[in-house]
Amino acid sequence: MKLQKPALEIPKTAQNDPRVGHLINTERDSAKNIRVAIIGFPSDEGVRRNNGRPGAAAAPDEIRRQLYKMTPPPEGKEQFANLLDTILDMGNLSVSVDLETSQSDLGKILAELLSEDILPIILGGGHETAFAHFLGYAESGLETAIFNLDAHTDVRNLNEGKAHSGSPFRQAMEHPGKCCSKYLVAGLQPHSVAEEHLIYIKEQGGSYVFRDETNITSISGMFHEHESDRMMVTFDMDAVDDAYAPGVSAPCTNGLHQDLWLTAAYLAGRNEQVTSFDLCEVNPSFDRDGQTARLAALTIWQFLLGLSQRW
Template sequence: MSDKEISMASWQGRVDPEPDSARWHQRILPWRAGSVPGVVLVGFACDEGVLRNKGRVGAAAGPLAIRKALASLAWHQQRPVYDAGDITCPDGDLESAQARLAVRVSEVLAEGHQPIVLGGGHEVAYGSWTGLATYMGSGGVVPRIGIVNFDAHFDLRDPANGPSSGTPFAQIAAQCTMRGWPFHYACLGISRASNTQALFARAAALGVWVREDHEIRESTLPQIATELDAFVAECDVLYLTLDIDVLPAAEAPGVSAPAAHGVSLPLLEPLLARLCKSGKLRVIDLAELNPSHDIDGRTARTAARLIHRLSLMS
């Protein structure tokens, strides 16, 4: 089934009469091949992986909710921002949707843009990474792709029974082994209560750098930042993926799996800024926003703020 055509209908909001008062809805453009390089938003309107993982469905509506929350934010960009529409999965064929997302991400990268993918369930990660791998692998050199995942969950479940929102990084690890590439995976914000001993063992076997949610505090940020710098130094490029359920449930109630503890936004933002300043960030995505469980658009606004900041810094 074909994906939705690019529609700018959701980009509506207030218009201020004063000079220099533009907002996102007044400046964002539909993406076309050959556009001047900038930031390209790609929607992944899919939560088939969440359904397969027996989670709360509704994340397929995430891209639209994020666009609506972004629309009236003040415009401070120094480069153009485009909307490339949505990759959809109306027929349950998750694997095809991920493949189409990978093609879109690779195309956007090849034109010199910074793609930001709007999920969707965290199955978005396999499509985002595959797009970056396709782009990086075309040069004939083995790339060192670093994955930085802010998430309460490892998403390293065994994909033997089919991919889901709980398997993307296990799938990526398998792809790296098959290609003879190194697997560099950092996961920050992990909830020990939400991940089994088997998942911790798998993460250890794969050499995943882990920081649990309770370890990330204002007092530990300098040490974590130093460790993050060391991780980044071992990579040629970075793929940043943000599962919104890494935030406390009070800050992000509208997710597929709310976090009892989580890592607050003021603790995340300095680490995100550090990644952006590295100059290695190539692909960004946000996952698991579930508008059907949101309260007063609180989670969508948080996701929009993150995109606003990341598009300025990256």
């Protein structure tokens, strides 16, 4: 398996105006005390298999492009900068034509990171990224709860035995390693969810919250509604209203407000039990002036802000 460095130009600014791209590490040999690793999973094969609109494979570098331009916050600047100094951007996984092979490859990389107590941040890719994310826990034999902020349950059956962007959490719950202790999902759209999928989640001991009941209180409650010492968190951009996130694989009318979305990312960063994070389904092919990529980058920034205050 290979990792490819993104061909991104870090913006040049005045010495007293540092940007995220100046402060994180891109070479492991020069990095010290790594606590967070960013890795891209440029795949949208699962979206194709799920009859969605492809394009999410281009997202990791577009998200980075926007994230690298951002600055540490004026308040808490030193804490944030100190965190950035412990981040290694490992680049993008060189994905295979075969989705299952790519998911397995990412799982092995993440397992190594988790075993070293390094918190992975994965930039998708379609939501098939989430099963690759989960395989990091399965590969290392670590039990984890899963929190998903999404318009869809993503617990569909495989298509002719093949994984796709709508199946990752059924795959996680049915994985023979039994590492998924509980599945929790918020932001669901009633017009995009099958009743049998809700029944399945309940039968598996999971919980769900519809969009109209998704707020800071319900999200905070779900962050603690499990008994595992770990939680993998996955954010699907199609949960956000398409006024704020038009460039996604499945646009969402009447989705979540961007303020709630960003606050949820901050809370995830602050949560001591959160041990990994991914963001999926940004689709630059359908974006409007980079709007969705900027929101995705700010989502990562908010998660890092929370993490900087946790550590």
